[in-house]
Amino acid sequence: MSDDVVEEIFGWYRETARDGLAGDGVRFAEPVGAWVVHGYAEVKQVLTDYAAFSSDERRHSARPVPHRDNPVLGSLSAIDPPRHHLLRRLVSRAFTPRAIQALLPSITDTVRTQLAGVRGELDVIGRLGYPLPVRTIATLLGVEADRQPDFVRWSEAITSFAGSFAEDPVRQDAFRAAHAELAAYLREVFAEHRARPRGDVIDTLLAAEPDGGRLSDEELLDFCTLLLINGHETTKTLLANVVLCLAAHPDALARLRAEPELVPHAIEEVLRFLPPAGGTDRFTTGPARIAGHTVEPGRRVIAMMLSANRDPRVFAEPEEFRPDRTPNEHLSFGHGVHFCLGVHLVRHEVAIAVHALLRRFPGPWSVGRIAIERTPVGIDVLDLTLAGS
Known part of the structure; x- marks a missing residue:
């Protein structure tokens, strides 16, 4: 059964990319009421040209936004310059090379603790996919790691x-319920930090005056929510996808054991081959042109990174999984001003976990138990057991 589910995942990504890249790779999809863009150059255009293709759904969507109360829509990933530039410069202080280096011992300790005593089978999501990113982000923000659940x-x-x-x-x-509980918790954290500053990221945000005024509590809530969600979801999904790819490609797994220095390259290939997010939304601010198509103002445009990452005009033999693929300029972390802010942290987390798994499970890998959920632009792995020796 697990082999069938793994093939379903791989097959869905393969067929979605193949079908999407047919013709000019740009088409209007009636079921979702959006333009869907698949080609590498066109996806890159949509991700880069924020003046024409905005991330601000609340402001530019011509259709009702049923999830407009979601705090993610008010966060850094969903606003455009010039406000975006001001906030990004501020929060980027949390992701400097020095700040990330300071987190590496904690990440290593978390991986070691979570793998202690594991033999034969590993609950990838429960043991690593959830606790690793949550504890890392908790450390970064200075919040309670024991609130992981x-x-x-x-x-x-x-x-x-x-x-x-x-x-x-x-x-x-x-x-x-979740939004109210998270907001209440974070407001308590802000109050504690105002009373007793600790010199961490939240203190930096509380003291910041990016345009001559302090950030509002809503802006602070939106940023911290985005960091918790994106840091958790991206790392969890990428780690699961690494296990799937290496279990399905034993030659690649054997090569990483022989050449562990290839682990960062292999992670980049997983990002290309099975990206954590298959696509992302943008909204046209006015009439726009994509590959000769005219797109009306206020239209939703879905940039399909999973297809762009398999565009044969950019990637040689894109259906092959190559752990040493170079160059590998995939678009899984976006491009332009909205390029993922925590990309280096995610890469470090997953690399440390992969090195530990290579040591812990020296034999062939296989997938024991797996559960998935389809999303509009990808497949989310909800449960995954790595069986090894």
């Missing part, structure tokens, strides 16, 4: 409240 629950409820899913009463209730 709450962070996971809040993140999943808020993340799932998007698009047509936001019209589901069950998801609406879960979102409202």
